[in-house]
Amino acid sequence: MKRTILIAAAALALAACGSSTRKKAASADRAATETRSPDMHTAETSLDYKGTYTGTFPAADCPGIEMTLRLRDDGKYDLHMKYIDRRTEFDEQGTYTVEDNLLTLRPSDGDEPDYYKVEENRLRLLDAARQPITGELAAHYILTKQND
Structure with missing residues (x-):
């Protein structure tokens, strides 16, 4: 029983780490896109x-x-x-x-x-x-x- 709980806890920990990594990567991609697109708002445009x-x-x-x-x-x-x-x-x-x-x-x-x-x-x-x-x-x- 203890073994099943430890395996389940380890699986949850790994899933949580993977989700966090994906979120960080997506956030970094958005930041890079925003950095590459300067605000070109002027009166003319x-x-x-x-x-x-x-x-x-x-x-x-x-x-x-x-x-x-x-x-x-x-x-x-x-x-x-x-x-x-x-x-x-x-x-x-x-x-x-x-x-x-x-x-x-x-x-x-x-x-x-x-x-x-x-x-x-x-x-x-x-x-x-x-x-x-x-x-x-x-x-x-x-x-x-x-x-x-």
């Missing part, structure tokens, strides 16, 4: 950034500038700027690129490019050094995506 964005940017000599930016499917953009409480409006066209989370607007008239950080359903204006605008008005330099 993950976010639906094309569309129309609106917002009101601060202005020095009026209550603000109503901004409407349309990023088209063909890599071109249209920007409409309307100064509040004035009869002043401007339109700008050009091309855009998105690399990582950086949107670059290149006006067709040759002016300096503008830079935005692409975020979930919004664009944040960056300065010429491609850094977020800071200070009291920083939250006002954001364009929000509209449902087209």
